[in-house]
Amino acid sequence: MQNQTIRMWAEDDRPREKMMLKGERALSNAELIAILIGSGSQEESAVELSMRILKVKENDLSAVAKMTIKELMQFKGIGSVKAITIKAALELGKRRQLAVAEKKKSITSSADAFELIAPFIQDKKTEEFWIMILNRRNQVIETRKISSGGVNHTAVDPKVLFKIVLEYLGSLVIMVHNHPSGNLKPSQTDLDLTKKMVQAGLLLDIDVIDHLIITDHGYFSFKDAGAM
Numbered sequence: 659m660q661n662q663t664i665r666m667w668a669e670d671d672r673p674r675e676k677m678m679l680k681g682e683r684a685l686s687n688a689e690l691i692a693i694l695i696g697s698g699s700q701e702e703s704a705v706e707l708s709m710r711i712l713k714v715k716e717n718d719l720s721a722v723a724k725m726t727i728k729e730l731m732q733f734k735g736i737g738s739v740k741a742i743t744i745k746a747a748l749e750l751g752k753r754r755q756l757a758v759a760e761k762k763k764s765i766t767s768s769a770d771a772f773e774l775i776a777p778f779i780q781d782k783k784t785e786e787f788w789i790m791i792l793n794r795r796n797q798v799i800e801t802r803k804i805s806s807g808g809v810n811h812t813a814v815d816p817k818v819l820f821k822i823v824l825e826y827l828g829s830l831v832i833m834v835h836n837h838p839s840g841n842l843k844p845s846q847t848d849l850d851l852t853k854k855m856v857q858a859g860l861l862l863d864i865d866v867i868d869h870l871i872i873t874d875h876g877y878f879s880f881k882d883a884g885a886m
Contacts, residue, residue, distance in 0.1 A: 673705065687719060688712055694743050699735035707735045720874035723748045723781045752777045763798045765790070768868055768879035771832050775801065779836045779872050785812040787835040789819060791828035792867075800826050814851060816858050823864055831859065833869040842871055842878040844885065852880050 673689040682690070691711065692704035699707065711733055715721035722744075730741035756777035765771050771790060778801065779786055786806045791799045804819055805812050812835065823831055833855060835848075844852075852869045859866045869880040880886050 687717070691744065694747050695736065695740040697735075702735070707733065711736075718874070719748070720781055723752070724783055752781070765792060765796050765798060765832065768870065768877070768882050771834070771868060771870060772872065772877045772879075774798065775832075775834050775870070776872060776877075778803075779834060780874055782836055783838055784808055785836055785838060787812050787814050787833070789822065790832040790834065791823050791826050792830035792832070793827075794829045796830065799828055811847075814855075816855060819855070820858065820862055820864065824862070829864060831855075831864060831866045833866060834872060835870075836872045838873075840873045840875065842873055842876060844871055844878060844880070849885060852886065856886060 673685060673693045676689065677685055677693070685693075688705050688708040691708035692698075695704050695708065698704040702710070711722065711730070712719075715725070727738065727741040727745060730736050730744060731738060736744075763774075765774070775788060775790060779788055784806060785808065787804045788802065789804055790801050793799055800822075802822055804822070805814055807813060814835075819831075819833075833852070848869070848871065852866075855869075856866045866886075867881065868886070871878040
């Protein structure tokens with residue numbers, strides 16, 4: 659038997675009507691995506707199609723955000739327009755997060771640093787290495803990507819890193835890199851690099867005050883863990 663279309667559902671179960679009646683917080687992730695794509699196919703409703711996309715990624719929106727337009731178009735019922743709409747909505751969400759974080763430019767904790775840098779580095783499929791350059795009042799001067807690499811590694815040249823810091827007359831540095839694997843445990847290479855950068859910074863009167871490892875679901879702070 660052919661599945662019911664959304665128009666055949668009770669009004670309270672239709673995503674758009676449900677949002678009007680109960681607000682956006684009442685909707686599931688699948689229902690929100692269904693509003694974006696508007697329709698499904700003859701075999702399934704927009705909500706069912708959205709649930710199928712989410713199920714493939716274990717209901718992880720961060721994983722969905724990593725999907726390319728071509729990957730989204732592999733789902734029957736998702737053409738280029740729908741795929742682009744989904745990607746655009748997820749990007750807007752990321753930019754909103756960034757706009758909120760940028761209003762708080764003073765870094766007083768690892769949580770502050772994570773909030774500011776996460777929109778830049780989360781949802782990446784390969785490793786990237788970033789720095790946050792601060793003045794002595796812990797205010798962020800600049801946020802810059804230093805390098806990008808493969809799934810499990812990216813090279814960092816101390817000369818390049820500190821050259822950029824000096825260009826901005828920075829006094830403090832927070833190093834950040836992501837682990838696409840989701841593993842928050844620092845590798846021995848991460849530990850060695852942190853020590854090396856701290857020592858190099860001392861020679862230039864630049865304090866490396868933290869190093870964050872970021873995944874889609876959280877972060878690890880070398881400073882908080884006493885690993886600096």
